[in-house]
Each structure stands twice: as C-alpha cells, then as structure tokens.
Amino acid sequence: MSRTCLVVAILTCLFSTSTVFPEKMIHGTIQNADTNEPLPYANIQVKGTYYGTISNADGQYSLNIREVPATVLVRYIGFHSKEIVITGDSPEQQDVVLQPTVLEMPAVIVRAEDPGVTIMREVIRRKQIWRKQLRTYQAQAYTRLRLENDTSIVFISESTSELFWDVDQGQREVIKSKRETANIRSQHILANASYLPNFYDDDVEIQGTRVIGPTHPNALQHYTFKLVGQRSRDNKIVFDISVAPKSKLQPTFVGQLSVLDEEYAMIECDLKPSDAVIMPFPIKEWNVFHEQQFSDFAQAVWLPLDVRIGGDILISLPGIHFPRITYNQVSRISDYDVNAVLPDSLYKDKKIVTIDSISIRSDSLLISRADMIPLTAQENSAYKTIDSTMTLEKAFQPKGFIAWLVRLRVGTDNDEAKAAQEEPQQKSPKAEGSDGQNEPKKKRVNLFRGFKPQFVYNRVDEYHLGVKYRRSLAKGLALNLSGAYKTGSKRWAYGGGLTCLWGKGRATTALSLQYQSNTETCYHSDNYPIFYNTAVNLFGLEDYFDYYWNERVTVKISKAVPQIRSHLTLGFADEIHSSLGKNTDGDILGRKLIQRSNPPIEEGRLRSVSLQVELGEEWAPWGIVGQRGAKLTIEHSSPELLSSDFSFTSVNAAIYWRQVTYLKRRLLPNVLDLRLVAGTSSGQLPLQRYGILDVHSGAFSPFGVFRTLGVYPYEGEKHAALFWEHNFRTVPFELLGIRYLVKNSVGLILHGASGRTWIAESRLKNLPFRLHHLDSFHYEIGLSVNGLFGFSRIDFTKAIDNRGWFVGFGIARIF
Known part of the structure; x- marks a missing residue:
C-alpha cells in the first residue's frame, strides 16, 4: 500500500462518524394527547446518560444523539412518560404525544399539621x-x-x-x-x-x-x-x-x-x-x-x-x-x-x-x-430583521420633560457611529505589503483638549474667571497650568506644576511640584465643595467660607498601597499668607444681603512638613452611599527647623464607618452610618489653620453637619464631633402596610450629632474679631423622610441643649 493510501485510510477511520461514532439529530414537538396543545419545557433525556435537553415555550425541541441506537425518555409532570427508540434509520422528525395521567385523590384526613x-x-x-x-x-x-x-x-x-x-x-x-x-x-x-x-x-x-x-x-x-x-x-x-x-x-x-x-x-x-x-x-x-x-x-x-x-x-x-x-x-x-x-x-x-x-x-x-433549545418563530424573525442600527438607546428612548438631554446624547453617538459606517473603508497598508510609514494617519485636532474653564463667585473675589490646562508630556509625566482674573480684587491668580507617576497597576507612586498664587479658604470643609458655595453666593445666601491670599510652593510624594487600601503622602510647603477684604454683596437675584466682613488672618511666611494617611474609601460628601475609611493629617511648622514665622503642630482625623444592623440578607439592609471628626494642636496655631465643625448652609443639611446650627462653621484650636444616622429604609412603611411609599423607596432615618470646639481664653481675648466657636457640647436628634421624589430627603431635627428646631433638605441616601 502506498503512503498516500495509508494516510487516507487513517483519516477515514478517524473522521468517519457514521461507522465509529454514529450521531443522530432529532427534533419535533411535545404535545398533550387530549388537547393537541404543546407542552412547554418538557424534559427530554437520553436514557442511561446524563445528557438531554428541554423543549421551548412552544413545545419544540432538538436533540443531538451522540450514539445510536439509543432510547430517548420524554417526561412531563401529570403525563405518562414515553420512551422512543432511535436508530440510524429513524426519521429526524420525532413528534411526541403524551397522555395525561388520571390520579385518584385520596380521602382528606384532618391533621394538626398540614x-x-x-x-x-x-x-x-x-x-x-x-x-x-x-x-x-x-x-x-x-x-x-x-x-x-x-x-x-x-x-x-x-x-x-x-x-x-x-x-x-x-x-x-x-x-x-x-x-x-x-x-x-x-x-x-x-x-x-x-x-x-x-x-x-x-x-x-x-x-x-x-x-x-x-x-x-x-x-x-x-x-x-x-x-x-x-x-x-x-x-x-x-x-x-x-x-x-x-x-x-x-x-x-x-x-x-x-x-x-x-x-x-x-x-x-x-x-x-x-x-x-x-x-x-x-x-x-x-x-x-x-x-x-x-x-x-x-x-x-x-x-x-x-x-x-x-x-x-x-x-x-x-x-x-x-x-x-x-x-x-x-x-x-x-x-x-x-x-x-x-x-x-x-x-x-x-x-x-x-x-x-x-x-x-x-x-x-x-x-x-x-x-x-429551538428558537420560537418570533425569535427567528428577530435574528433576520434586527440590524446594527437598531441600538438599545433607540429601543429604550425615554420620555419626559428632561428626556431631551438623554436623546441629545444618544443622537450624537448615533450620528458619529453612522458617519463611521459611511466612511469609505481603506485598505490596510500592511495588507498591501507596506509598513505603512509613508502613509501617515490623519488625526482630528482638538484645539480645546486639556483646557477646563474655572468659575467661582464669593464675597471676596466676586467673579473668578479662569481656565485650567493639563497636558501629558510623556508617559507618567504631566504638566498643569492655570490662570484667572478676579473682578472684585482686580488681580490675577496663576499657577502651574509638574506631576510624575510611576509604578504598576494601582500601586503607583507620584511626585508633584506645584506653584500657586491664589485665594484660599481659611478652613477646609469635607461637606461643602467650592462649586456649592458659588451657587449659594450667587443666589444671595450667606457665604460659608472666609478667605486669605496664599502664594505657595508645594512638593509632595505619595504612595498607593492597594493591599491595605491605603494612600500615604509626604509634603513640604512654603507659603506666604496675607489678608483679604470683602469686595461685594451682590447676587443674581438682587436680594442685597449684606455679607459679613472677611476677617483678617495672621500674616507671614509659613513653612511646614506634613504627613497624610488615608485608609479605605475616600470620603464622598452628602451621604448618598455608605463608606468605610479613615484619614489622618499631621502638619508641623517650626522657626528653628524650617525658618517659618509660625510654630505649631496640628493633628486632624476623620473616621467614617457603615455597619449593617438588621435584615442583612437584603440588597439594602438597615445600616448605621457613623462619622467621627477630631483635631488638636500644640504651639501657636494660626487662624487660617483652625479646625472646624460644619453646620447647615441655607436649608441644605447633608450628613456630617450640625443641622440645628447654621450660617457658617464653628472654629477652634481643637474640635471633636460624632455624627450618626440609622437608616431603617422602607421597613416602617412595610410594617404599616403602606405599599405606595415602599414601592417608591421612601424610608425613615433616625439621626443625631454631638460635638464642640475649644480655644484658649488668651487667644480668644486677643483676636481682633469675634470667633465663631462652640464653648460647650451641642446635642441634637432628628428624623428624616428619605427618598422623596427619588433624590431628596427632608430632615426634622431638634437641638437637645437649647430650644432650636430645624427643617431642611438633603440628598437621599439611595444606597
């Protein structure tokens, strides 16, 4: 026998399924013998194996029998099972008719237990x-x-x-x-x-x-x-x-x-x-x-x-x-x-x-x-008629008075996709044997890429109109620049810096060098971002912050440690601080509110070193979701070591935690949310480094603020406060049987807070203005109706240490 014949013989033996591993495909419909109606999801199994299938919603099935002869068992509860012997000569069409069983019900015996x-x-x-x-x-x-x-x-x-x-x-x-x-x-x-x-x-x-x-x-x-x-x-x-x-x-x-x-x-x-x-x-x-x-x-x-x-x-x-x-x-x-x-x-x-x-x-x-499992007629038709232009966005177009925002975005995406489809297909240079170097790709130039506008409004700067620019210079190296004009003080703010990143995955290290000459807030709020305060000022409400001018150079190196979900940052700062005055009482509503004056600060050169440690999740304001994390910040300034005009050490910490309490099996169980903030200092802490306790701003009262205290925060050399909320979710209304509120995710939250600030009497007497501080512990407790209109909540809060009441609103705790 020639070599070619031998190879052909071997291949024939290997791939001739009709002789060695015979297969048989069968298909058909499972029906009720009495009514001729199809039996959906009947169980079809090759007897003696663990191999089988089920019929579809119309009673249709298909089964690939791997070796014949074989016995196929068809079962359906309430019907006599049926066995079909399939051989190589059996037709592919195998319709099965099952006879209903007649079951005589036994006499009912009354028992204590069902x-x-x-x-x-x-x-x-x-x-x-x-x-x-x-x-x-x-x-x-x-x-x-x-x-x-x-x-x-x-x-x-x-x-x-x-x-x-x-x-x-x-x-x-x-x-x-x-x-x-x-x-x-x-x-x-x-x-x-x-x-x-x-x-x-x-x-x-x-x-x-x-x-x-x-x-x-x-x-x-x-x-x-x-x-x-x-x-x-x-x-x-x-x-x-x-x-x-x-x-x-x-x-x-x-x-x-x-x-x-x-x-x-x-x-x-x-x-x-x-x-x-x-x-x-x-x-x-x-x-x-x-x-x-x-x-x-x-x-x-x-x-x-x-x-x-x-x-x-x-x-x-x-x-x-x-x-x-x-x-x-x-x-x-x-x-x-x-x-x-x-x-x-x-x-x-x-x-x-x-x-x-x-x-x-x-x-x-x-x-x-x-x-x-065979497709139904409707599903077969869908495969033939649905094409690439029938996107999910088109299929689920929303309605409503602001639905045009979604439709506009979808329309833009679809237009771009359509343009890409209509664009002539170019042959790949490599497919033609070229390396493609002589045919440079045309790139669309975006002149505004990297630019981001800045808009801030407050009683000191009035309008802060500027722009930020960020550009990647090389892999891991980025440049940032900023510039703005302040209409109130009629001066320019500007800055820039470089950031270098290296490392793999989330375990990155960053080195940053920055310069900035700009207005800064005298205290940092974890609950009220600058954009919120801009809106408050524009609509004629009390400015939440105080301000000073800061010309500074900072150097920071930070390291992410994903194994323990932490982030460490070491920093050095060289800053020149000067006071600013109020420049406007204006607002877009013409309310003519007389804003408080901007207090002076302790001016001078502040040089300091700092250490910041963050664990767990980064704090997100307004309490939409529960979080677990902590943040510790230590800053030290010394005339002897750093030639600073100030001598102090400050330590500030925040711990935020969510604990599941009841109904732990639920997607949204009952939970207790805690936020503990505290700070202390030694030496002569400058006014612009005082710690604060947040209060409500206007009628807005997010989690983490004293709701019965308002206008602007309480300051001090030391501070401590505990804020807590227990979210009962919809459980109270479930127990009361008010399904409308349950269906609309309306729930109840019990909340409370306590805390105070401290400042030495000697410092307090020498200040040129009256400092807003708490000289004793403040306590409050309240109840919130959560999930109104999906996004909002109403807070009813009573001060325990005085007669104060407060009714405010916040963003709903959705999760």
Whole structure:
C-alpha cells in the first residue's frame, strides 16, 4: 500500500462518524394527547446518560444523539412518560404525544399539621444528607437571553459553555460559543448560566439579595407550606405544595413546589420573590418569576436541568420615564460529571465567566448545534430583521420633560457611529505589503483638549474667571497650568506644576511640584465643595467660607498601597499668607444681603512638613452611599527647623464607618452610618489653620453637619464631633402596610450629632474679631423622610441643649 493510501485510510477511520461514532439529530414537538396543545419545557433525556435537553415555550425541541441506537425518555409532570427508540434509520422528525395521567385523590384526613409541612420537613432532611456528598460538578450549558421593549424584541444573545462548581470556591463558566443579534457588540457576553440560581441552595441570591431558599435548614420557620394538589410522574405521586412567607420583612419566595413521593425530592419549582425583596430607586417596578426543574444524578444527588427567568422592569426618574424592559432567560444544563476533579487553573482568575479563545466557535456553528433549545418563530424573525442600527438607546428612548438631554446624547453617538459606517473603508497598508510609514494617519485636532474653564463667585473675589490646562508630556509625566482674573480684587491668580507617576497597576507612586498664587479658604470643609458655595453666593445666601491670599510652593510624594487600601503622602510647603477684604454683596437675584466682613488672618511666611494617611474609601460628601475609611493629617511648622514665622503642630482625623444592623440578607439592609471628626494642636496655631465643625448652609443639611446650627462653621484650636444616622429604609412603611411609599423607596432615618470646639481664653481675648466657636457640647436628634421624589430627603431635627428646631433638605441616601 502506498503512503498516500495509508494516510487516507487513517483519516477515514478517524473522521468517519457514521461507522465509529454514529450521531443522530432529532427534533419535533411535545404535545398533550387530549388537547393537541404543546407542552412547554418538557424534559427530554437520553436514557442511561446524563445528557438531554428541554423543549421551548412552544413545545419544540432538538436533540443531538451522540450514539445510536439509543432510547430517548420524554417526561412531563401529570403525563405518562414515553420512551422512543432511535436508530440510524429513524426519521429526524420525532413528534411526541403524551397522555395525561388520571390520579385518584385520596380521602382528606384532618391533621394538626398540614401535609405540605410534613413533606417539606422530609425534603429538607434528605437534602442535608445528599448535599454533603456533593463536592464538585462539571456540566454543559446552553443559555439564551431575550430583551424586549413595549413593541418587539430588542436583542437576543446565546451561548454554549462549560459549567464548573466547587463547594468551597464557587462557580466558574467557560464560554465555548456564542451568537447574538447584529446590534450587540461581539465582545459582550450577555447570556451566561453561572449567575443563575439553584433553588436547592440554602441561600438563593436574587439581584444582590440573599433570599432564604425553600429547602433551607430553617425554612419551616420562614415559610408556610400547604399541600394544594397531586399529580403523577413515572407511576409516582408528585405533591404540589404552595409556598408563602411567614414574615413581612425577611427576603423569601412565593409560589409552588413539586415534590416526588418516595424520593422526597423537589423536582420542580415556580417561584417569585416576596414583597420583602425590594429594588432601589430608580426602579419603580420589578416583576420576576423563576422556574426550575431538577433530576437525580450520581447516587440521588439532585441538580438543575434548567432555569427559566422572566419578568419586566420599569425605570423612572423625575422628568424621565423609560419604556418597560421585558426580559426572558432560559438555560439548559446537562452532561453532569459529579464530584469530578476540576482544573486548578479555573480558580486562579477571579473572573467567574471567561471565554475560551481557542475553541470559541463562529455564529454559524452555534446555529447548527442540534441540542440548543429551538428558537420560537418570533425569535427567528428577530435574528433576520434586527440590524446594527437598531441600538438599545433607540429601543429604550425615554420620555419626559428632561428626556431631551438623554436623546441629545444618544443622537450624537448615533450620528458619529453612522458617519463611521459611511466612511469609505481603506485598505490596510500592511495588507498591501507596506509598513505603512509613508502613509501617515490623519488625526482630528482638538484645539480645546486639556483646557477646563474655572468659575467661582464669593464675597471676596466676586467673579473668578479662569481656565485650567493639563497636558501629558510623556508617559507618567504631566504638566498643569492655570490662570484667572478676579473682578472684585482686580488681580490675577496663576499657577502651574509638574506631576510624575510611576509604578504598576494601582500601586503607583507620584511626585508633584506645584506653584500657586491664589485665594484660599481659611478652613477646609469635607461637606461643602467650592462649586456649592458659588451657587449659594450667587443666589444671595450667606457665604460659608472666609478667605486669605496664599502664594505657595508645594512638593509632595505619595504612595498607593492597594493591599491595605491605603494612600500615604509626604509634603513640604512654603507659603506666604496675607489678608483679604470683602469686595461685594451682590447676587443674581438682587436680594442685597449684606455679607459679613472677611476677617483678617495672621500674616507671614509659613513653612511646614506634613504627613497624610488615608485608609479605605475616600470620603464622598452628602451621604448618598455608605463608606468605610479613615484619614489622618499631621502638619508641623517650626522657626528653628524650617525658618517659618509660625510654630505649631496640628493633628486632624476623620473616621467614617457603615455597619449593617438588621435584615442583612437584603440588597439594602438597615445600616448605621457613623462619622467621627477630631483635631488638636500644640504651639501657636494660626487662624487660617483652625479646625472646624460644619453646620447647615441655607436649608441644605447633608450628613456630617450640625443641622440645628447654621450660617457658617464653628472654629477652634481643637474640635471633636460624632455624627450618626440609622437608616431603617422602607421597613416602617412595610410594617404599616403602606405599599405606595415602599414601592417608591421612601424610608425613615433616625439621626443625631454631638460635638464642640475649644480655644484658649488668651487667644480668644486677643483676636481682633469675634470667633465663631462652640464653648460647650451641642446635642441634637432628628428624623428624616428619605427618598422623596427619588433624590431628596427632608430632615426634622431638634437641638437637645437649647430650644432650636430645624427643617431642611438633603440628598437621599439611595444606597
């Protein structure tokens, strides 16, 4: 035999599936014999294997039988199961008609305990036994996600994947193939099975909420189970048991379970979250259902055959209303390998979903897979009609009196995308054998890139009109410049500097050299940024800050330490301080408020070294989200060491912390937020370095300020204060049954604060003006209605140490 003939013979043996590994593709419809109606999501399995599929919503199925002859088992609760023998000569079209079972109901016996409770007690007991045997599994999955608006399907995304689960390390998924409608970017994996729930778990996570599962060891304490009917499957009784929560507050499910007699195993569930599973603003409505089937694998270990999720979401903000979003997701899971040895490489990466770039298949190969769940007629039509121009932005165009802002942005993006599509396609120079060096690319020049306007208004500068400029000079090296004119003092402010960055990832080091000659505030507020104070002044309210002129040079080196979420900064400053006077009482409303005079400072040259340590999250004002972090700042100035006109050491600290208190299973549990601020000093601390305690500004009263004290902050050489809020969220209104307020995320917050400032009597007597300070502890407590109109809150606060009351508003604690 020639070498060529030998090679051909070997290849024929390897790839001739018709003789060595015969396959057979079958498809058809599962129907009710009495009504001819399709049976949706019927269970189709190759007998003697863990391989199978389910029918779609129209009862249609397809199955790729890997080796024939084979026996296919079709099962549906309430119907007689049917077996079909498939051989190489069997037709591909295999429609299956199932006969309904007739089950005689036994006589009702009155018991002290509902039979549903007795059955579920045994289900839970047996689950705890077999679940201990389950350490790992590997399986094959097919997943399809469909999104719709009010009128049609918006997109479809499909994937096939390998699922891996480890009892200690959790879930991983490797995408093997995928396809989606033409309006979805190919790098996005929208359809995956790894985040889908398993209702046999003790805790089932639903959109960030840990819901108590119906087979949780303590499920009988949280659920009311009632036997509501009986059906049959494979000559065994199937008990239908209703599920209802006992508590208004604990996250649970509502719906029905189906339990197989003798095995006492849950084989099907149809559940939705209870009213205690609440979505935050701006979600106005959230309706969802979950359906799942189970089968036994490897010594009565019960695992999911599928999961089907459907529902709709309504998102609405003041002035913007989006169309209702309807979604449907289905996953088929088969080919389980229970307690398999999983590759260690799976868990080296923290990503739960990854793409197998080597074996990822094209769309056409996914379409040809026979074991995918067949598309419905509507889905087939969507694949043919949806093109790349039918974007999600177009499909979910909002309505409302400020919706034009969103439409304007979307229109701009679409115009740019359309222009890019219409632009003639140029051949790559390298494809023509050129290195491309002789054909420089045309770049659009943006003359304003790097420039940022500045606008500030206060009683000293009047209008501060300027611009900032930032430019990258090289990798890791940036230049910044600034300049502005102040109409009140009729003088220029200017500055500039260089910043050098090096390091990998988040573990960066920065060296900064800066010069600035400008107006500065005498004290720093963590709660009122300059842009807020500008708005306050423009609308004729009291200026919150005092000011001085500072000409300074600073050198700072900072180091990020991501392992402990910290940031350290060492600095040196050389500053020349001088006093400024008030220049205007004006405002755009013509209120003619007489602003207080700007007090003088202690003038001179201040040279200092400083150390700043930040731990955890950086403080974000106005209390929209809870935070955990701390900040410590130490500054030292000395005439002997630094030739400074001032001699002092100051230490300032802030600690902010969120602690979950009640209903910890919820996406938004009850929480206690704390903020502790304190500062002390030694030596002669200049006025422009005094610490402060913030108070309300106008009617605005964010978290971290004294709400019953106002106008401008309290100052001192030393200060200390504790601010706290306990957010009960919607729980009070849930208990009262006021669902309208619950639905609109309106809740209650109990809040309070206490603190004071200190200043030496000798300093106080020698000051040329009256310093705003607290000479004793101030206490206050109040109640806030949170989440009004989604974004706002109203604060009712009572001072304990005096008769003061305050009613103000703030930004809602959304999270």
